[in-house]
Amino acid sequence: MAELRxxxxxxxxxxxxxxxxxxxxxxxxxxxxxxxxxxxxxxVDTSKSATIDALDMTPREINREIRELMEKGxxxxxxxxxxxRHGVGVGILNRLNxxxxxxxxxxGCGLIDGPNVHxxxxxxxxxxxxxxxxxxxxxxxAGSTFGAAIRGGDLVCKGSVxxxxxxxxxxxxxxVGGKTGAFSGFMMQRGRMIVLGDAGMNxxxxxxxxxxxVGGEVEELGxxxxxxxxxxxxxxxxxxxxxxxxxxTPRGVEKMQKxxxxxxxxxxxxxxxxEKKLIL
Amino acid sequence: xxxIAGIIHKKAGKGVNIGQQMTSMLQALKHRGPDSTxxxxxxxxxxNQVLRFKVAEAADLEGSYDIHATIKDRLxxxxxxxxxxxxxxxxxxxxxxxxxxxxxxxxxxxKKVADFVExxxxxxxxxxGNSLELVKDLGDxxxxxxxxGLNDFNGTHGIGHTRMATESDVDIRSAHPYWAYPFSxxxxxxxxxxxxYWTNRRSLERSxxxxxxxxxxxxxxxxxxxxxxxxxxxxxxxxxxxxxxxGVFTYLVATKDQLGMAKDVMAAxxxxxxxxxxxxxxxxxxxxxxxxxxxxxxxxxxxxGEVKVWQN
Numbered sequence: 001m002a003e004l005r006x007x008x009x010x011x012x013x014x015x016x017x018x019x020x021x022x023x024x025x026x027x028x029x030x031x032x033x034x035x036x037x038x039x040x041x042x043x044v045d046t047s048k049s050a051t052i053d054a055l056d057m058t059p060r061e062i063n064r065e066i067r068e069l070m071e072k073g074x075x076x077x078x079x080x081x082x083x084x085r086h087g088v089g090v091g092i093l094n095r096l097n098x099x100x101x102x103x104x105x106x107x108g109c110g111l112i113d114g115p116n117v118h119x120x121x122x123x124x125x126x127x128x129x130x131x132x133x134x135x136x137x138x139x140x141x142a143g144s145t146f147g148a149a150i151r152g153g154d155l156v157c158k159g160s161v162x163x164x165x166x167x168x169x170x171x172x173x174x175x176v177g178g179k180t181g182a183f184s185g186f187m188m189q190r191g192r193m194i195v196l197g198d199a200g201m202n203x204x205x206x207x208x209x210x211x212x213x214v215g216g217e218v219e220e221l222g223x224x225x226x227x228x229x230x231x232x233x234x235x236x237x238x239x240x241x242x243x244x245x246x247x248x249t250p251r252g253v254e255k256m257q258k259x260x261x262x263x264x265x266x267x268x269x270x271x272x273x274x275e276k277k278l279i280l
Numbered sequence: 281x282x283x284i285a286g287i288i289h290k291k292a293g294k295g296v297n298i299g300q301q302m303t304s305m306l307q308a309l310k311h312r313g314p315d316s317t318x319x320x321x322x323x324x325x326x327x328n329q330v331l332r333f334k335v336a337e338a339a340d341l342e343g344s345y346d347i348h349a350t351i352k353d354r355l356x357x358x359x360x361x362x363x364x365x366x367x368x369x370x371x372x373x374x375x376x377x378x379x380x381x382x383x384x385x386x387x388x389x390x391k392k393v394a395d396f397v398e399x400x401x402x403x404x405x406x407x408x409g410n411s412l413e414l415v416k417d418l419g420d421x422x423x424x425x426x427x428x429g430l431n432d433f434n435g436t437h438g439i440g441h442t443r444m445a446t447e448s449d450v451d452i453r454s455a456h457p458y459w460a461y462p463f464s465x466x467x468x469x470x471x472x473x474x475x476x477y478w479t480n481r482r483s484l485e486r487s488x489x490x491x492x493x494x495x496x497x498x499x500x501x502x503x504x505x506x507x508x509x510x511x512x513x514x515x516x517x518x519x520x521x522x523x524x525x526x527g528v529f530t531y532l533v534a535t536k537d538q539l540g541m542a543k544d545v546m547a548a549x550x551x552x553x554x555x556x557x558x559x560x561x562x563x564x565x566x567x568x569x570x571x572x573x574x575x576x577x578x579x580x581x582x583x584x585g586e587v588k589v590w591q592n
Contacts, residue, residue: 084566102576105567122579124566125550141580144547162581163547181547182584200584201545 012233013271044075055081212259215249226262282471283309285563288437288539299433305568306421313444316455317424318416320467321438325410328383332406336378375428391462409465416455441469448495458501465536470497472529540589547584
């Protein structure tokens with residue numbers, strides 16, 4: 001386990017440095033965040049609703065049906081009977097309210113950019129992989145590699161999740177109501193993971209940056225992951241964030257443990273503009 | 281990547297059609313492994329031992345002009361050796377030319393029987409047990425279940441496997457499940473790769489254990505057999521396997537009245553569990569379990585290094 005280097009920034013990522021690199025400049029500019037344009041997106045009306053009965057449909061047919069409904073301007077879609085199928089609800093680059101009335105299989109809601117998704121069941125492995133923006137809320141449990149490589153948005157599981165949660169996380173916020181498995185936050189680069197229950201072994205192993213909050217017990221920290229002091233801003237941020245999803249930790253957010261990288265890579269830790277607004 | 285599935289009924293009474301249930305789950309996992317499909321299912325114990333064995337590989341039928349005569353010779357030798365040991369065969373069935381099922385009356389040492397029968401070239405005992413029926417062959421679940429008439433199999437529990445061959449050949453010998461020779465009614469299916477297979481295999485072979493294939497998964501069955509022969513119960517043996525086995529794995533093991541599950545410390549291979557009041561169903565993917573229900577179910581993923589055992 002690494003030791004915390006005090007010169008690193010552990011203060012809620014409120015830096016104002018101009019970062020190098022085209023992608024990072026864009027991500028860290030508040031102006032840019034308000035002016036994102038989704039090419040080839042559809043102009044949908046969230047007051048217009050439709051329901052898809054997916055009982056006898058293939059994943060491709062379900063995804064195509066969602067797209068066709070968005071093309072027609074429908075902005076509120078419910079999918080009944082998804083039957084734990086894999087690869088459903090993927091590649092949606094649009095504003096949309098999407099509800100699944102039951103569980104999804106692997107790679108559910110992967111590669112999405114913008115929709116607000118509610119899954120009234122559980123999800124299999126790799127839910128919301130590479131998610132860019134939007135929200136995904138799961139009522140039950142989730143499998144392993146939950147939120148792998150997400151870059152933005154809020155990914156919320158109200159139950160427990162499997163191993164390698166947030167592996168290669170590059171931004172966004174993952175919230176877990178229960179416990180998380182081994183190697184959560186592995187190679188995490190940016191963003192936040194909030195676990196209200198226990199965390200398995202090797203938490204934050206090889207993390208470059210980002211923050212992991214744990215409400216329960218941590219089985220073991222991974223290489224480069226260190227415990228840091230909770231600040232007033234952390235508490236405020238957690239309180240505001242959890243309130244968005246009606247979630248609480250039994251011991252109170254003040255008692256949560258904060259974990260960061262022991263290395264000095266604070267450029268990655270900078271909060272995205274939308275997250276800064278919560279506490280500024 | 282392989283798919284594994286299991287089911288156990290707590291209140292099966294005279295038995296449930298687990299043949300159909302297992303086929304349904306394994307067919308849903310076909311995309312995880314199309315090379316072969318195997319079942320280890322537990323039916324009614326009528327007091328006889330059930331001996332499942334094969335005298336050739338399915339592929340052998342296409343490879344030689346005299347294979348049919350060879351198969352006949354091997355079968356005759358098996359029959360004469362069973363007679364020599366005093367084993368009374370009360371029922372014979374032959375789902376295929378090369379795979380056979382004998383119900384036998386014998387109260388002696390079944391290990392001796394297994395060793396003597398397997399000494400015949402090309403013959404492999406797939407399983408021995410009072411209620412275990414172990415069937416495996418090439419093809420998906422619908423092919424194998426039709427071939428072996430498993431669609432009406434009544435029983436209490438079972439495990440199954442759809443194989444994507446990575447460590448050894450595509451043949452019946454390397455297909456799962458593996459019987460935990462020489463223990464009656466113990467079988468194993470595995471999803472993953474074991475990296476200390478050869479080291480541990482040599483060690484177990486030096487202790488007198490036999491391996492019938494070069495498939496790394498067989499190590500789990502032999503290890504559990506070894507531990508149980510030294511007095512461990514199933515759960516203790518399985519907990520020991522977490523440290524003993526190196527690599528990535530999730531495996532299921534079934535005995536006459538138990539179903540167990542173990543997952544490696546990195547939780548690298550999937551497993552989803554449904555735990556109902558009357559039934560427990562497990563599979564590599566929830567999509568397999570959902571084929572058994574027409575309504576929403578609650579499921580969970582076991583954690584790293586976790587071992588669970590259910591009793592029927």
